Amino acid sequence: MQAYTARAHTNIALLKYWGKANEQLIIPTTSSISLTLDEFYTDTTVVFDQHLNEDAVFLNDAPLTGKGYKKITDFLDIVRQLAGISTKAHVQSTNHVPTAAGLASSASAFSALAGAASKAAGLDLSLADLSRLARRGSGSASRSIYGGFVEWERGTDDTTSVAHPLQEVVDWDIQLLTVIINDQPKKVDSRGGMQHALQTSPFYQNWVDATNAATVDMKTAIENHDFQKIGSLAEQNALQMHATNMTATPPFTYLTDNSWAVIQLAAQLRSKGIEVYATMDAGPNVKLISHISDYHEIVLALQSVLPDVETVAATPGPGLVVVAGDEI
Amino acid sequence: MQAYTARAHTNIALLKYWGKANEQLIIPTTSSISLTLDEFYTDTTVVFDQHLNEDAVFLNDAPLTGKGYKKITDFLDIVRQLAGISTKAHVQSTNHVPTAAGLASSASAFSALAGAASKAAGLDLSLADLSRLARRGSGSASRSIYGGFVEWERGTDDTTSVAHPLQEVVDWDIQLLTVIINDQPKKVDSRGGMQHALQTSPFYQNWVDATNAATVDMKTAIENHDFQKIGSLAEQNALQMHATNMTATPPFTYLTDNSWAVIQLAAQLRSKGIEVYATMDAGPNVKLISHISDYHEIVLALQSVLPDVETVAATPGPGLVVVAGDEI
Incomplete structure (x- = not known):
């Protein structure tokens, strides 16, 4: 199997995501608009490996356990279902989002994981599909698929609740x-x-x-x-x-x-x-x-x-x- | 002329007064409901005196000046207009509302002033008229005319914007x-x-x-x-x-x-x-x-x-x- 590495940047919401209309699918009560940030990102490598009995997840070189691990394996289950495979994965993730900054590292984390895991599972998703997938891990991750100003349209179901770019290249003073x-x-x-x-x-x-x-x-x-x-x-x-x-x-x-x-x-x-x-x-x-x-x-x-x-x-x-x- | 002394207690708003529909008459945007408090009060003595060229106002034994003085003389002007007199007054007021408590001493102050000044000016106002008068000094003072639970009805003009008691004797544990x-x-x-x-x-x-x-x-x-x-x-x-x-x-x-x-x-x-x-x-x-x-x-x-x-x-x-x- 082929390993894939993805880099996704975190984002700051200018209009906030604050409440779910659907808890399970993470459909929000409002659309939100964000700016993706250059300096803060997550690098994630995923490879599916027949020899594994369970997913092996490392964050910043330490094995992830507990609730954090559960969130990743639940997300990988969605990817496996899409790809029609049952193979377990090796995930290695490095966060370049300073914890003290209080910026959501889950946005870059699940965006990078969506990108790397889907490719590693043999899928070739469009950016819109990657946004939908990332959303399932963390709502704000749906926006981190794109650069610059991004809108996550509220939508009403898994298909329509998806982000799209508003202005990918921001070449002015902000x-x-x-x-x-x-x-x-x-x-x-x-x-x-x-x-x-x-x-x-x-x-x-x-x-x-x-x-x-x-x-x-x-x-x-x-x-x-x-x-x-x-x-x-x-x-x-x-x-x-x-x-x-x-x-x-x-x-x-x-x-x-x-x-x-x-x-x-x-x-x-x-x-x-x-x-x-x-x-x-x-x-x-x-x-x-x-x-x-x-x-x-x-x-x-x-x-x-x-x-x-x-x-x-x-x-x-x-x-x-x-x-x-x-x-x- | 006869001197009169009034005691009025401050009150705590349970539903707040927060905004005026009419700035000049102090007509609020909502009705408010308060509880008058036993321990915090203002004692005010007023006498109109032909020998005075201007109002003499003492708060806690010190002469009041500046904006505070202006508010009192403006209020006395309303009383003089109601009574059809032009005589200046001697006002002596003692506040028993600890400043640090952050309870509105203006509520007890203008309620007591309304009570003492109107009687000293020869008026014999009803409690409702005293409430209307006190309101002109400070909105929350309209409620301090009454004991216990009080409602200041928003109203739409000087006549209808007035407080009335909801439960004057509160003989239960609060x-x-x-x-x-x-x-x-x-x-x-x-x-x-x-x-x-x-x-x-x-x-x-x-x-x-x-x-x-x-x-x-x-x-x-x-x-x-x-x-x-x-x-x-x-x-x-x-x-x-x-x-x-x-x-x-x-x-x-x-x-x-x-x-x-x-x-x-x-x-x-x-x-x-x-x-x-x-x-x-x-x-x-x-x-x-x-x-x-x-x-x-x-x-x-x-x-x-x-x-x-x-x-x-x-x-x-x-x-x-x-x-x-x-x-x-």
Whole structure:
């Protein structure tokens, strides 16, 4: 059997995925729009091997066990079913997504796994089919099949819930600066958090309606390279998503005092003419959408508010690449 | 002229007042429901004095100046207009509302001022007219005319926007425990905060709709002494109000990490069978609605989360009292 290696990049959602209409197939309640990031990616090699009695999965050179292992073997079962094989696989994955950055490594992980495992199983899937497949591992992975700005269309079933590129090559001045917030509030994982908000927040449907409206505007803004509109839509959508958590029963929040200090700094910088907008996912880190050319000014301003702040910068990145490796 | 002294108690809103439909008359966008508190009050003495060239206002024995003075003289102008007099007044006010508790002293202050100033000006207003008058000084003061549970009906004009008692004598087990949070985030006063949320939050109307629905349920719950329903409606309404701030443009919050620690502790205590619910106003303090009988258990639990925590307990209190004083 032929080994295949895939590289997929993670992405930041500008309009968020926050809730499943179908838990099993991972069909979301809204479409979402993201930007794939150049600096953060996962490399995964897969080979199906007749000699294995069970899947062997290594993450960053250590054997994966428990729930993480179960998620991978469940995903490989989907690939085996598609390919009509029952052979077990050897999976070796290396994550180049700094954990502290709070960027979803599952997006790049399942996108890379979809790419490598499908080819290694003898399938030759289209990018759309790879997006559908990746979605089954982790919703946001459906978007990491493509580079640049990507829309994951909500859809209504396995066929229609799929990502497509909006602007694959982003040759204009936009960057994502992740501000690492060291406060760690009580952890609620994104899977549990979105389900709790969907089930108990009276504002959940309002967020869905607002996201549907924002999706139309965001696509126009991306087409027009309208940075200000992209940023303000992204910031509003993120805060509206977090408001569904705050109004859940019982309420919870991912945002800390330091998250809010950065959110408010972004507003202050905007009032001084520096275009910078905040977005936050299922954790306290704040990701600032800005022009690359404002990088130093923003970092200086951050240091004046949070003296020991750490930041990680990223720029738009490419889609999935799969290459053939050794034969075994 | 006869001096009059009034005592009015502050109140805690269980369904919040958060936005004005009419800025000048202070007509709110929703009805609100409160509980008047026994331990926190303002004593105010007013006498109109022909010898004065301007109003003389003393708060806690110090002369009041600036914006605070302007608010009082503007209010006295309304009283003078009603009474058909132009005489200036001597006002002496003592606040027994601890500033750190973050309870609105303006509610008891303008309720007491309405009571003392109207009588001193020779008016003999009904309680409903006193509520309308107090509203002109501070919206929440309209509710402090009455004891116990009070509804300020939104109304549509000066006549219909008025408070009335729902349950004046509260002879069952309910208390309010204010948890003093020492973190002080960037200050946004309630007047500015509510206006900003009303003008810029896409969830503002959703909060109005939710409050309208909750008003009906809250009145039934109060009638039935249904503590659990009162508490859960209050907590949800408060968080929905705070969600309008979070989704404003730019966003802001009054809640800090320690506020959230207390909010989440309340949920934990509930899961252990202790009925306690959180409500928060335009500041970081969290007010816990609980049974008096659970006081010690709640304070112990608070201390385990915030070791140096300070708390102030309060029970249901009476309405406005006005007494005649010296003649000058």
